[in-house]
Amino acid sequence: MKLNAKFGTLSFFILVAALSRLLPHPPNFTPILSMGLFAGAHFENKKGTFIVLLGSMLLSDLFLGFHSTLPAIYAILGLITVLGFWLRNKTSITKIVVSSILASAVFFVLSNFAVWAMGSYYPKTWVGIVECYTLAIPFFGNTLASTLLYSAAIFGAYQLCEKLFLSKFRLAK
Numbered sequence: 001m002k003l004n005a006k007f008g009t010l011s012f013f014i015l016v017a018a019l020s021r022l023l024p025h026p027p028n029f030t031p032i033l034s035m036g037l038f039a040g041a042h043f044e045n046k047k048g049t050f051i052v053l054l055g056s057m058l059l060s061d062l063f064l065g066f067h068s069t070l071p072a073i074y075a076i077l078g079l080i081t082v083l084g085f086w087l088r089n090k091t092s093i094t095k096i097v098v099s100s101i102l103a104s105a106v107f108f109v110l111s112n113f114a115v116w117a118m119g120s121y122y123p124k125t126w127v128g129i130v131e132c133y134t135l136a137i138p139f140f141g142n143t144l145a146s147t148l149l150y151s152a153a154i155f156g157a158y159q160l161c162e163k164l165f166l167s168k169f170r171l172a173k
Helices: 005-022 032-042 046-064 070-085 093-118 126-172
Strands: none
Touching: 005 032, 005 046, 005 126, 032 046, 032 070, 032 093, 032 126, 046 070, 070 093, 093 126
């Protein structure tokens, strides 16, 4: 894995986003889906993408604590990162918005299925899964809003950083 200014800058953005999870926030209002989309869109090395992303998540989870659905959450984040590959080369506001909405919907469906399947909160029946999804609906708004907001912030800040600093670094080589 070749280290360079772009890789370091991307890693820094992901690490800052992951550590922002430690700040007080409303339930499900976190940058994790945006981190996955951003990492998938910008890291050139796919292996490096997952190492930095999941390593940053693990670092913040050391402080937040671990739970039984964490492996499912990491797997879902990996899937969201693969969705971010769609943003490579032709990132646009429309594609970022669409992928943020899709990432939020995928996370809602899969993470709540994991809560139902792996947890002990709900009976393993049709009624139990319907109850799980029904009670999760209020949290979807925060997931969607945070993914849209953090995606705008992280993609926008990186674009600005690239224009101001990284492009000059490439010219100086």
